[in-house]
Amino acid sequence: MFEKIKEIIFKVLENRVVSGSLVMVIGGFLISLTNYFYHLITARTLGPRDYGTLDSLVSLLTQISIPLAVVSMVIIRYVSSFKGQERTKTIESFFWKINKRLLFLTPPLLILVFLVTPLVTNFLHLSSPFLFLWIGLSFVFGIFISVGKSFIQGLCRFLPLTIVGIAEGIFRLLLTIILIAWGWGLFGAIVPFFAMTVLSLVLTLILVRDLLFGERNEPIPEKKEIFTFTLPVFFNNIGVTSLITTDVILARHFLSATDAGFYAALSTLSKIIYFAAVPVVGVIFPLISEAQAAKENVKKIIFPGLLIIGLIVGSALIVFGFFPKLMILLLFGEKYFFIEPFIIYFALAMSFYTFDVAFLNIFLAQKMATPIFFVCLAALLQIILITLFHQSIGQIVNIFVFISSLLFALLLLYYFRSEKS
Structure with missing residues (x-):
């Protein structure tokens, strides 16, 4: 009996979706744990007002x-595509050209x-321009990371990436x-973003050292195709990023500083679902x-992936539904x-959003741009509605x-229609 169970477990783990997801989910959990303690400390020591400022800056980043x-x-x-075609020299050359x-x-x-x-200092009512400056520098040097x-x-x-x-x-x-x-206050929560960027750059360079010393002049015939693919990806990322950041920024702009802090806490708490499944x-x-x-056949990847996401999201919803006070107490106090x-309600919205991101990635991986x-x-609709209706959290x-939920319905409908065609 034990041998049979062991055989089944090893067979399941042979699936690249399952094994890769296991590494990334466990790693993601540990990363989320560090984020949890980061937000626990900053939310409790800074208070709703300064924590709201911190979260609006993170959303802006x-x-x-x-x-x-x-x-x-x-x-x-394209790297994964070149890998599938066993074009190692093309990958090395691609690295150098970019x-x-x-x-x-x-x-x-x-x-x-x-x-x-x-301009940013004035719009977000920041106490010092250096608060945004550290974030901006983190962005610039984060490009190479x-x-x-x-x-x-x-x-x-996946394993070194997780580490x-x-x-x-x-x-x-x-x-x-x-x-x-040491008494740095809000700066004590912002400056570590830049310091983390420096550390990450060093670690990343170590992991790509084989590419650093690889081929530099291999031609890339797909150059025009890569540029064309950039456009739908650009608009996709604008859309998905805006959906979970613009609300925090607009809440900071329209609501009182305290209410904006409460909304930021609500957003941060619910994002646990997204970061657990993404x-x-x-x-x-x-x-x-x-x-x-x-x-x-890509279906053997899509279906197990969606199933794992569903299990994670479903489990999280049960926890949020039955133990909301405990979740607040653990993270914020x-x-x-x-x-x-x-x-x-926010947890439900974040669950829909997680599936939205999953479907959009599935479409883009297959070069299907229409859902963008x-x-x-x-x-755009979210921005318009919040601008018109922002009297309360x-x-x-x-x-x-x-x-x-509307986006989820549209993407699900498109997926089934594309499968039929």
């Missing part, structure tokens, strides 16, 4: 990182960060604890791309109990529930 996410997804798509171009972009980006700092990690993920090296993420999280957490203990998306995207390049009535229109429309939460 996510938004200005959209170009990085675009480049990342394009790299993963980094060479990005080097020329660095000085103009640094100048741009300094120019927009006063994003490229390196994308090659690692495209090559399906880097865990190291980043632990380092940021420890530095935040030290700086806040590692699976990071696994199935390159695997689908690789399978398609090798002319294999009693002074955030005000958000309890909204948790299950849906997510861009949803993001509840109104903004209801808008997110409506938008994420």
